Amino acid sequence: MPVPDDSPFPIENLPLGVGRADHTSRAWVAIGDHALDLAATHRTGLLEGLDLPTGCFAGDALNPYLATGPNAWRATRARLTDLLTDAAHQPVLGPMLRPRTDLVMGVPIDVGDYVDFYSSLHHATNLGRLFRPDSEPLLPNWRHLPVGYHGRSGTIIPTDTAIPRPQGLRLIDDELHFGPTDALDIELEVGTVIGVGSRRGTPVPTSDAGRHLYGMCLVNDWSARDIQAYEYQPLGPFLGKSFATSVSPWLVGFDALAPYRVEPPAQVPPPSPYLGTEDPWGFDLHLDVQIQSAAMRDQGVPPLTVSSTSFADMYWTPAQQLAHLTVNGASTRSGDLFASGTVSGPSPGSEGSLIELTHRGERPLDLPDGTRRAFLLDGDRVTLRGWAGGAGRPRIGLGEVSGTITASTKG
Numbered sequence: 373m374p375v376p377d378d379s380p381f382p383i384e385n386l387p388l389g390v391g392r393a394d395h396t397s398r399a400w401v402a403i404g405d406h407a408l409d410l411a412a413t414h415r416t417g418l419l420e421g422l423d424l425p426t427g428c429f430a431g432d433a434l435n436p437y438l439a440t441g442p443n444a445w446r447a448t449r450a451r452l453t454d455l456l457t458d459a460a461h462q463p464v465l466g467p468m469l470r471p472r473t474d475l476v477m478g479v480p481i482d483v484g485d486y487v488d489f490y491s492s493l494h495h496a497t498n499l500g501r502l503f504r505p506d507s508e509p510l511l512p513n514w515r516h517l518p519v520g521y522h523g524r525s526g527t528i529i530p531t532d533t534a535i536p537r538p539q540g541l542r543l544i545d546d547e548l549h550f551g552p553t554d555a556l557d558i559e560l561e562v563g564t565v566i567g568v569g570s571r572r573g574t575p576v577p578t579s580d581a582g583r584h585l586y587g588m589c590l591v592n593d594w595s596a597r598d599i600q601a602y603e604y605q606p607l608g609p610f611l612g613k614s615f616a617t618s619v620s621p622w623l624v625g626f627d628a629l630a631p632y633r634v635e636p637p638a639q640v641p642p643p644s645p646y647l648g649t650e651d652p653w654g655f656d657l658h659l660d661v662q663i664q665s666a667a668m669r670d671q672g673v674p675p676l677t678v679s680s681t682s683f684a685d686m687y688w689t690p691a692q693q694l695a696h697l698t699v700n701g702a703s704t705r706s707g708d709l710f711a712s713g714t715v716s717g718p719s720p721g722s723e724g725s726l727i728e729l730t731h732r733g734e735r736p737l738d739l740p741d742g743t744r745r746a747f748l749l750d751g752d753r754v755t756l757r758g759w760a761g762g763a764g765r766p767r768i769g770l771g772e773v774s775g776t777i778t779a780s781t782k783g
Contacts, residue, residue: 373456373465375404380759380769386452387587387622387771388434391475399429399437400475402622403456407475409468416464418455422447433482434623438567438586439706445567445586449627477621478530480589481565481707486528486617487697488561488593488609488711489520491688493637495716498728515641518688518696520710524614528709531621531773537750537780538615540599548602552780553612555597555733556748559714560661560724560756562683562770563591564690565623565707572703578649581691584704588629588655590620590756590773591711597727597747619709620756620773628768632656632760634684646699647692654690657683657770659715659758661724666751667741675755678729678737681715681722683758752777 375382381402391400391407400407410429413419422444428436437448455461490496493510496519500509513519537552544554567586570576576584593613600612636654659682662675693710714724723729726747730736733746748754754777758770 373403373406373462373469378767379404380767380771381622382766382768383453383457384766385624385628385768386449387624387628388437388480389477389622390432390434390480391477391621393470393475397432397478399434401452402472405472406469407472408452408456408465409470412468413455413465418461418464419448419451422451424448432478433707434480435482435707438481438565439569441568442583445625446627449625479528479619480621480623481709483525483528483707483709484705485708486523486525486710487520488523488613488713489518489688489693490713491518491686491693492713492716492724493687494685494718494722495714495724495728498716498723502727502732515639516644517647518693520693520697520713521608523617525709527614528617528619531618531775533616533618533775534778535594535616535618535775536778538596538599538611539780540596540603540611542598542602553596553599554747555727556777557595557597557726558661558748558754558756559593559595560659560679560681561591561593561711561714562657562659562758563589563619563709563711564693565589565709566694566704567706569705569708570698570703573701574698575646575701576694576698576704578647578691578695581694582626585626585690585694587623587625588770589623590758590770592618592754592756592773592775593711593714594618594775595725616775617711618773618775620771622771624768624770629655629760631765632768636689637685637687639687643692646695649691652689652691654686655683655760657758657760658762659683659724659756662755662757663737663739663745664753664755665739665741665743665749667743668739669753671741673740675753676739679721679723681717681724683712683715685717686712686715748777750777750779
C-alpha cells in the first residue's frame with residue numbers, strides 16, 4: 373500500500389477510528405490517504421486466529437476491541453502490518469480500502485467516564501502568576517498529586533462539530549450578568565484512552581499502566597473563562613467547562629508511540645509511593661494550535677499558528693494519572709477518557725490556551741485579517757494538531773481536531 377512520504381499515518385502508525393460510509397458506522401484503520409474497513413476485514417477471515425470477538429469492529433465505538441487487551445492489540449497490529457505491506461493481499465484488500473476523505477468520522481469510543489487533569493507545570497505556573505501575582509504560583513498540593521476533576525462525557529463531540537457560544541452567569545464591573553460568554557477559550561490537551569478497565573476497589577499501580585491504557589488522541593477542552601471564574605469556588609469547574617469537549621477521530625496506540633517515549637521532568641519533591649515508578653515515561657509529541665477567522669476563510673488566508681509546544685514537558689504522566697484516579701478504589705471501563713490538562717511550554721508562544729497567550733486578554737493576538745483576539749469570536753475556527761517523529765523518523769500523527777464558534781443558542 374503506497375503511502376506519501378509526509379503522511380501522518382504511515383505503516384508504523386495504524387491508528388483506529390470509527391467512521392460512517394454507506395450509511396453505516398464501523399471501525400477503520402488509517403493508512404496514508406486511505407482507510408481500511410476493519411469490519412469487512414474481520415468478516416472475510418483475514419484476522420482469523422487473533423481471538424477477536426465477533427463483530428468487535430462493526431459498531432459505532434471501538435470499546436469491544438479495546439477490551440480484548442494488550443496481547444490482542446499487538447497481534448492485530450502485527451497482522452494489519454503484514455496485510456498492508458504484502459502485495460499478495462492487495463487484490464483482497466482493495467475493495468475494502470476507501471479514501472479517508474470519503475468517511476464521516478465520529479468519536480472513536482463510547483466514553484463512560486471523563487476526567488480532566490491539570491498536569492503541566494508551565495500551565496499551572498502561568499495561571500498562578502496571572503491570578504495570584506503576589507503569591508506562590510502553585511497551590512500547595514500541586515506537586516504532590518495530579519490535580520483533576522470529573523468532566524461531562526455527554527458533551528464529548530467529534531471534530532468539525534460546531535461550538536455554540538455558551539451562556540451563564542459572570543461578573544462584569546462587579547455586577548452579576550447572565551448571557552453569552554465574552555471569554556471563550558481553548559485548551560490544547562492530549563487524551564489517554566483506557567482499553568482494559570479495572571475493578572472497583574482495585575487500584576492500578578503505575579507499573580500496570582500498560583495492561584490498561586490503549587492509546588492517545590487530541591482533546592480541545594473548550595472553556596468559558598468568565599463563567600468559570602464566577603462559579604468555580606468552592607467545588608471547581610462546572611458550566612464553564614461542560615458545554616463541549618472536542619476529540620480527534622483517530623486513536624493512536626501506545627505501541628506506535630513507543631519509539632518516542634522520553635523521561636519526564638524531575639519531580640520535586642519525590643511523589644508518594646503510589647505515584648512512584650522505576651521507569652517513568654512520557655511521550656515526545658509536537659503540538660500546535662491554529663486559528664482562522666471567518667474573514668480569513670472568505671479571503672482564502674490559511675490558518676495562523678498561534679502556539680507550538682511539546683508534550684514532553686508534562687510533569688505528571690499517564691501512568692501516574694491512572695494510578696491516582698484509581699487509588700481510592702474507583703473503577704474504570706473500556707473507553708474511559710482522561711485528558712492531560714492544558715499543554716504549555718516554558719517560552720512565549722508555547723502556551724496551550726488563549727488566557728495564557730494573551731495574558732488574560734491584555735495582549736491580544738494579531739490575525740492576518742487585521743483583527744485582534746483576546747478570546748474567540750463567533751466564526752473563529754480552531755484546529756489542534758499533534759505528531760511524534762519527523763526529521764528522518766516516521767511521523768506518527770495524532771491527526772487534527774477542529775471546531776468553529778457559532779452564535780449563542782437562546783434557551
